[in-house]
Amino acid sequence: MADPISDERWAFLLERAGLDPAKAPERFAELREGYPLIARLQKSVRRQRDRAAEPSHTFNPKG
Amino acid sequence: MAVTDPSQFSLAEASRAIANGELTSEALTESYLARIAALDGDLHSFVLVLTDQALAAARAADAELKAGRSRGALHGIPIGLKDIYKTKGIRTTAGSRVYETHVPTEDAETWVRLRGAGAVLLGKQETHEFAIGGPDFTLPFPPARNPWNTAHYPAGSSSGTAAAVGAHLCAAGMGSDTGGSIRGPAAYCGIVGLKPTYGRVSRRGVFPLSYSLDHCGPLTRTVEDCALMMQALAGYDPLDPASASEPVPDYAAALSPRLDGVKIGVLRHFHERDAVAGFGPESAPSPIYTAAFDAAGRTLEALGATLVDLQVSPLVDYADTNRIILLAEAYALHEADFRERPHLFGRHMFARIGLGAFLSAADYVEALRQRRELCAEFAAAIAGVDVVISANATGPAPRIDTLGTFTTYTRASYTAPWNLTGSPALSVPIGFEDGLPLAFQIVGKPFDEARVLHTGYAFEQAAGLYRQQPPIAASLPGR
Numbered sequence: 001m002a003d004p005i006s007d008e009r010w011a012f013l014l015e016r017a018g019l020d021p022a023k024a025p026e027r028f029a030e031l032r033e034g035y036p037l038i039a040r041l042q043k044s045v046r047r048q049r050d051r052a053a054e055p056s057h058t059f060n061p062k063g
Numbered sequence: 064m065a066v067t068d069p070s071q072f073s074l075a076e077a078s079r080a081i082a083n084g085e086l087t088s089e090a091l092t093e094s095y096l097a098r099i100a101a102l103d104g105d106l107h108s109f110v111l112v113l114t115d116q117a118l119a120a121a122r123a124a125d126a127e128l129k130a131g132r133s134r135g136a137l138h139g140i141p142i143g144l145k146d147i148y149k150t151k152g153i154r155t156t157a158g159s160r161v162y163e164t165h166v167p168t169e170d171a172e173t174w175v176r177l178r179g180a181g182a183v184l185l186g187k188q189e190t191h192e193f194a195i196g197g198p199d200f201t202l203p204f205p206p207a208r209n210p211w212n213t214a215h216y217p218a219g220s221s222s223g224t225a226a227a228v229g230a231h232l233c234a235a236g237m238g239s240d241t242g243g244s245i246r247g248p249a250a251y252c253g254i255v256g257l258k259p260t261y262g263r264v265s266r267r268g269v270f271p272l273s274y275s276l277d278h279c280g281p282l283t284r285t286v287e288d289c290a291l292m293m294q295a296l297a298g299y300d301p302l303d304p305a306s307a308s309e310p311v312p313d314y315a316a317a318l319s320p321r322l323d324g325v326k327i328g329v330l331r332h333f334h335e336r337d338a339v340a341g342f343g344p345e346s347a348p349s350p351i352y353t354a355a356f357d358a359a360g361r362t363l364e365a366l367g368a369t370l371v372d373l374q375v376s377p378l379v380d381y382a383d384t385n386r387i388i389l390l391a392e393a394y395a396l397h398e399a400d401f402r403e404r405p406h407l408f409g410r411h412m413f414a415r416i417g418l419g420a421f422l423s424a425a426d427y428v429e430a431l432r433q434r435r436e437l438c439a440e441f442a443a444a445i446a447g448v449d450v451v452i453s454a455n456a457t458g459p460a461p462r463i464d465t466l467g468t469f470t471t472y473t474r475a476s477y478t479a480p481w482n483l484t485g486s487p488a489l490s491v492p493i494g495f496e497d498g499l500p501l502a503f504q505i506v507g508k509p510f511d512e513a514r515v516l517h518t519g520y521a522f523e524q525a526a527g528l529y530r531q532q533p534p535i536a537a538s539l540p541g542r
Binding site for chain 1: 250275379380383384386387392398401402404405407408411413414415417418420421422426428429430431432434435436438468469472473
């Protein structure tokens with residue numbers, strides 16, 4: 001997978017999440033490779049919706 | 064019965080043999096323990112075998128029966144539990160170094176119910192780390208192998224349970240399913256797996272992956288066995304916040320070999336169109352799979368069912384909504400360990416769940432809004448039929464050494480939609496490709512597991528595929 005983000009952006013994301021890559025460098029390197037998947041997933045659920053469209057906060061399998 | 068090796072019995076057959084005095088639980092348990100000792104070195108389906116406890120429980124079951132007390136169909140039946148089911152005083156690892164020596168002080172509610180129904184616990188079975196991170200060769204527990212070909216993947220995350228059931232190392236087992244972790248392994252291992260309706264079976268005492276998507280359910284060799292397990296498992300648990308207080312029917316009584324008057328919706332666009340359109344050519348179903356799916360439809364028609372094509376939103380909408388909710392919920396519950404001791408996670412668990420750190424609150428809410436829309440859409444689609452059939456894994460199990468870390472997010476998932484909707488969904492074998500099993504799903508209306516099982520049973524009896532067993536399932540020499 002192509003690296004989609006700069007070193008600075010990656011460092012910012014980790015810091016915001018409270019994650020320290022020095023604790024597991026190999027794991028974090030692989031995590032960075034998967035980052036492009038997040039953009040695809042976000043695009044899949046970001047749609048134009050009526051403001052009144054509710055989330056499934058009261059989950060009911062019969063609903 | 065002609066069979067002399069009791070491990071060759073289905074759960075239902077063993078149950079009848081125990082009930083009428085032709086078989087003891089002790090003999091059945093010994094048979095499975097001998098098979099585990101002889102075969103599990105290659106299969107890696109168990110992470111802990113409870114030899115002494117199992118034999119003691121089996122002898123107690125026999126004594127109870129001799130004294131005139133039967134607990135029902137599961138009396139004396141040896142089973143296994145995926146190692147995310149908590150067992151009091153028995154190590155429960157969740158397949159992770161984080162819990163490598165963890166010994167719970169409580170039992171999962173499902174195990175309490177199964178034990179109360181007479182089941183005997185043979186041991187704890189291999190799981191992907193926290194029900195998502197596998198197959199991972201960096202963990203202390205070797206990944207389970209496919210019983211049809213041990214070079215191949217049994218799917219996951221209930222991999223050990225499915226492999227053990229398929230190889231006749233236990234009569235049945237319990238898995239969990241957040242995006243397909245019961246039905247995927249059932250498909251690849253050539254057995255039956257049921258993800259019940261959300262709320263139907265308690266999740267209490269099972270390590271969570273994603274609170275609003277997690278389901279617990281059985282893996283069995285036949286649909287009848289599945290019905291017998293469900294009879295013990297289903298029902299309200301006031302201590303599980305998602306549990307539903309719905310009546311529990313007699314599942315075995317619902318099984319019959321004809322489908323006259325049953326209307327079945329067919330969701331064929333998921334595999335015929337959406338898989339490639341949404342996930343690329345790597346997700347294309349194999350021609351043999353497509354033919355097997357169509358042949359299964361003709362079998363259902365021959366049994367008296369009426370088939371109608373249904374159309375809903377593209378598969379990618381369902382699968383990606385599931386994935387965002389799963390990532391957000393799973394990361395939240397593991398966040399402290401990601402911050403404090405990330406080195407303990409295996410590489411697949413770390414990378415797959417770590418992505419959740421980069422989702423925003425708005426992403427999660429948007430996924431929940433989309434979930435509501437998709438649930439409403441599917442409820443309308445299934446309203447006009449009794450059950451729906453859809454694809455499961457659309458080709459044979461790949462080799463176990465060919466799976467990438469992020470494949471679980473980049474390939475089509477036919478099982479994830481039914482975690483999103485909470486619908487009951489049953490995986491049943493429909494054929495073979497290259498000597499490896501293929502399967503489809505039968506999906507029902509909420510809490511209508513009885514109709515799902517009925518449809519699966521009629522198909523299974525007509526297709527007869529349950530009679531085909533992997534070579535590893537054959538009797539041991541001398542038995």
